[in-house]
Amino acid sequence: MACFSAPSRSPDGGAADTGYNPGHDALPDPPSPEVKLLVANRGEIAVRVIRTARTLGIPTVAVFSEADRGALHTRLADEAVEIGPGPSAQSYLDGARLLAAAARTGATAVHPGYGFLSERAEFAAAVLAAGLLWVGPSPASMAAMADKAAARRTAGALGLPLTAGVEAIEPGNVLALGLPVVIKAIAGGGGRGMRVVRHERELAEALEGAASEALAAFGDGRLYAERFVEPARHVEVQSLGDGRGGALALGVRECSVQRRGQKLLEETPVPGMSEALAAALEADACTLVRGVAYLGAGTVEFLLSPDGRHSFLEMNTRIQVEAGITELVTGLDLVAEQLRLALGGELPERPAIRGHAMEVRICAEDPRLGFAPSSGRVTRLRAPAGPGIRFDAGVAEGDAIPELYDSLLAKVMAFGPSRESAIGRMRGALDELEVAGVATTAGVLRAVLVDPAFLAGGVGTRWLEPWASARSPSPALLAAAAAAFTVERGAPPARAGREAPTVSSPWATLGRWP
Amino acid sequence: MAGELVTSRVVAGGVEVTVGDRVVHVAVSRRADGVLLVNGQAAEVEADAVTLGGDRLDVQVLGERGAAGTGGNAGPGLSSPTPATVARVLVAVGDEVEAGQALLVVVAMKTELTLVAPRAGRVTAIHAAPLQSVRAGVPLVELSA
Numbered sequence: 001m002a003c004f005s006a007p008s009r010s011p012d013g014g015a016a017d018t019g020y021n022p023g024h025d026a027l028p029d030p031p032s033p034e035v036k037l038l039v040a041n042r043g044e045i046a047v048r049v050i051r052t053a054r055t056l057g058i059p060t061v062a063v064f065s066e067a068d069r070g071a072l073h074t075r076l077a078d079e080a081v082e083i084g085p086g087p088s089a090q091s092y093l094d095g096a097r098l099l100a101a102a103a104r105t106g107a108t109a110v111h112p113g114y115g116f117l118s119e120r121a122e123f124a125a126a127v128l129a130a131g132l133l134w135v136g137p138s139p140a141s142m143a144a145m146a147d148k149a150a151a152r153r154t155a156g157a158l159g160l161p162l163t164a165g166v167e168a169i170e171p172g173n174v175l176a177l178g179l180p181v182v183i184k185a186i187a188g189g190g191g192r193g194m195r196v197v198r199h200e201r202e203l204a205e206a207l208e209g210a211a212s213e214a215l216a217a218f219g220d221g222r223l224y225a226e227r228f229v230e231p232a233r234h235v236e237v238q239s240l241g242d243g244r245g246g247a248l249a250l251g252v253r254e255c256s257v258q259r260r261g262q263k264l265l266e267e268t269p270v271p272g273m274s275e276a277l278a279a280a281l282e283a284d285a286c287t288l289v290r291g292v293a294y295l296g297a298g299t300v301e302f303l304l305s306p307d308g309r310h311s312f313l314e315m316n317t318r319i320q321v322e323a324g325i326t327e328l329v330t331g332l333d334l335v336a337e338q339l340r341l342a343l344g345g346e347l348p349e350r351p352a353i354r355g356h357a358m359e360v361r362i363c364a365e366d367p368r369l370g371f372a373p374s375s376g377r378v379t380r381l382r383a384p385a386g387p388g389i390r391f392d393a394g395v396a397e398g399d400a401i402p403e404l405y406d407s408l409l410a411k412v413m414a415f416g417p418s419r420e421s422a423i424g425r426m427r428g429a430l431d432e433l434e435v436a437g438v439a440t441t442a443g444v445l446r447a448v449l450v451d452p453a454f455l456a457g458g459v460g461t462r463w464l465e466p467w468a469s470a471r472s473p474s475p476a477l478l479a480a481a482a483a484a485f486t487v488e489r490g491a492p493p494a495r496a497g498r499e500a501p502t503v504s505s506p507w508a509t510l511g512r513w514p
Numbered sequence: 515m516a517g518e519l520v521t522s523r524v525v526a527g528g529v530e531v532t533v534g535d536r537v538v539h540v541a542v543s544r545r546a547d548g549v550l551l552v553n554g555q556a557a558e559v560e561a562d563a564v565t566l567g568g569d570r571l572d573v574q575v576l577g578e579r580g581a582a583g584t585g586g587n588a589g590p591g592l593s594s595p596t597p598a599t600v601a602r603v604l605v606a607v608g609d610e611v612e613a614g615q616a617l618l619v620v621v622a623m624k625t626e627l628t629l630v631a632p633r634a635g636r637v638t639a640i641h642a643a644p645l646q647s648v649r650a651g652v653p654l655v656e657l658s659a
Contacts, residue, residue, distance in 0.1 A: 087599070087645075190624075216602075260625070364623065373623035375597050403597040407623040481564040483529035483540035484550055484557035 035133070035343070036061065038102045039077065041113030042092060044394030044408055045319070046073035049111050052335035061105045063098060065091035067402040072395055079105055086404045092116045095123045099130050109133035109342070111335075115406060118318040119146055119189075135342045137317050138243070141292045145315040149186045149224045155312040158291040160284045163303070163311045165226035171203055173225075180228040183207060185214035185221075189314075191261025192217040196228055229311070231460030233304040234258070235270050237285035238326040240337055242347050243295030249282035250326050251353045256461045257448065259371045264441060264464065265448065266322040267358040268329055271419055271457030281310055288315060296341045297323070297334050321361065321411065324392060328357035328415040356422045357415045360430070363407040366439035367468050375403035379437035384429035388415040388422070391429075401438055409440065419457075423449055444468050593651050594629065598622035600642045605655070609637045617655045618642055631657060 037053050038061040039046045046062060050073060053060045062077030067086030074080035081101040084091035091097065093116055102110060110127045112118035118136070121143035127134045136142070145151045149167045156162045166173045167186075174181055174197075183206050185193030193214030195206035207223065215221035238250040252273060257265035269278065285300035299320050301313040323334045330351040337348060365371045381397040393410035395401065401409065412433060414426035430446045448454050453463070523530045528541040543551045550557045558565040598620035605617050611631045618629050618640075635657035642654040 365625075369595065371625075372627065373596050373598075373625050375622060403599070403622040405623065407625070480531075480540055480552045480555070480557070480566055482531045483542050484552045484559055484564045484566060486523075486529050487542045487550065 035109050035339075036105070036107045037109045037111055037135075037339075038063065038098070038105065038107035039073070039111050039113065040092070040098045041111075041116055041118070042068055042071065042073055042394070042405065044392055044411065045113035045115075045321075047076060047394050048392055049113060049335050050076045052333055052339070055333075056336060056339065058339070061101065061107045063092070063101050065404075067400075067404055070399075072393070072399065081105060086402060088116065088404065095120075095126050098123075099126060099132075102127075102130070102132060107132070109135055109339075111135040111338070112318065114318050114320060119316070121146060133342055135296070135338050137241070137295045137298065138293075141294050142317045144292055145298075145317050147186055148184060148188055148314055149222075151314055152224070152312065154292065155288055155315075158287050160288060160312040161310060163226045163229060165224060167224045169207065169223050169225055171207075174203060174207075175200060177225060177227045180230070181225050182228040183210045183223055183225050185210065185218060186224055187218035187220035187222065188214060190217075193221075193223070194261065229303050229305045231306060231462060232256075233270075233458065234263075234301065234313070234461050235273070235281065235304050235310070236299050236301040236320075237281050238320075238323065238334070239285045239289045239294070239298050239300055240334075240341065240347055241289040241294030241296065241298065242341055242345075243293055245290050245293050246347050247286040247289035247294070248347045248350060249285050250330050250332070250351070252278045252281050253322060253325060254457075255322065256459055257454070257464050258461050259465050259468070261461075263322065263361070264363070265358065265360045265445060266325055267356065267419070267422070268325045269353065269356065277308065277310070284310075284312070288312075297338050321408065322359050324390065324411060324413050325357035325359045325415075328390065328413060329353050329355055355415055355417045356419045357413060358419075358422045358426050359411050359413045360426065360445045361408055361441065362410040362412060362433070362435065362445075363441045364401050364409055364438040365407050365441055367441055367444035368439075370469070371441070371465075373403065373407050374439035375401050376438045377401065378409070378435060380434055381436075382432070382434035383410075384412060384432035386425065386428060386432070388425045389413070389429045390415070391433075409435065409438075423455070444471075447471065592617075592629065592632065592655050592657070593653050594620045594622070594627065594648050596622045596627075596650050598627065598648055600644055600646045600648060600654075601626060602644060603640060603642055605637050605640070607637050607640055611635060611637060611657070620648065629654065631655075633657070635659070 036059045039049045040063060042064065050060045050062065060077040062074045062080040063083045064071055064074045064080055065084055065086050068074065081104065083097040083101050084094060095117060110132055117123040119142060121139040124134045124136060124142055125139040144154055152162055152165065164177050166177065180196055180198045183195040183197060188194065193210045195210045197203050197206045210223055211221040214223065233254065233256040236253050236255060238253065240248045251268050252270050253266050253268040254270040255263045255266045281302060288300055289298065297319050299316045301316065302310040303313050304310050319334060319338060327334055330353060332348060332351060364374045366374050377400050378395055378397055383391045383393065390413040391410060395409050412426065412429050414422045414429055416422040416425050427449050430442055433442055435442060453459050528539060531538045531540055541553055545551055550559060552566060555566055601619040601621045603618045605611060611617065611634065613631055613633045615631045616628045617631055620627050620629065637655060638658050639656040642648060648654060
């Protein structure tokens, strides 16, 4: 295919279930002997980056806030530096403190992980200005994609399909798109500053609410509008660029199982997607990567409408949470590829995509409470294992889960020769997984894995939340259980004329799912 | 129905249970063999769980209103259901608020939770300011009776 810079080659027949492509786990030859990597992140991705650096013989520096003293990533790194108080703004989001930590430890390179400063062009520029290696794309291509409206323009100019949209928002041109429309923040992400408008009368309030939410979240209240596609699926192409116009697409991931606009389960390849459509998405992703001379790993996201048409959504200029499933079907180590490309290395040869991989995110959230966060301490953690299972955790048993940071605790990945086998292995893994001390998404994901609609493939991005809420216990059942409990706890039935004791019984955790 | 506070009160002939804004009267009795009957169904009560009609619910009885430290239990109300940081206070002392009106927004694990008034009333006290860390279950806004 034209978009690949390197010829295809046959798969490595010796690869095992969680096989590794042995051609790509080395740094460019000759390697840069002086690389010392500061990982400007925490949790799962910090652990993940440190592990790859170790396999490559690169020394690592972890950073941590007061709230993360003794956290798993600080224990795995060669060195660990405290960078400030718990709140992210004074630690993981403070570029100056991160650069000071790099200077203090003699680090020569910075890997940003995902989240925090990973998509901030100014931070990348500051890292480069300090004479350090930035493991990511150039500040210019980051900035081009961070402005979602500009990214749309760039993609459109390169010929990628877009849904109808407007930038200079006024009620007239928004309504001219045809309802429903979705209002989005230009500086956006994570569903914040996003509003769906179905009726003309909702428009004014939606524009105002989205602008103030975007201002609060990003310090930038600018908006754009797009025609709203529903039910839509969210699919994306894992891409690599060499910064010189070379591009490589590594298959398409399905990421439609979401809550709050954030992914909870991903798989690759996309169930039911024709090879022709997957190839079209890959070609579009490569066009964009080549068009902005992108360097490193990035993800080009698309919406897939019910009629099978795709449209460009945005590009994430960093490693993603779900990169691991692409690693399972390609045999690549994408963190190693990031490092190789940052050091000026060549793109890997195009690997064959083999089998099917799935990831579920184990987050400290309570699905019974609308996925409300559940911080605390992990009092028990038993990792799943077995053929085709990979478990990437950011915490260990006994660790505190601060409320200050993301709720992701761990990722369970399952690989098999077919989607059915990957699902079967994932079910087994989730049965084996034990997490106590905080509520997690494991139970609801277990239930998703046996749901007929999910098994058929093709659920949309707004499927999970109503599905989960419909499976929460009914008020009648809650009431009956509360009654049973109250009585059994020995509260005697009140005698006539006397006030009975009141027992307040919020439900802490709600047993098995469903 | 997720996230609702369930309060039960023993009354003659059974238990009066409030689920969210609904009050449900549940008949509770004991069979001759000692089995607890809830609306005619046999219920099994363990140390911290109730099994009823094939469904099992883990239950925790807290003390009086405002019990703290149980993270993620009660739905948004006058206190945060989970340790959090106050993002925005949307009302002031003296404001008349309607049931369901947003009172303040807290952030936990990068997720915004909006705490709403469980009933109409006047705001008599606010124990929250932006960037303040709050524990679960600690009253943040007080309403007149």
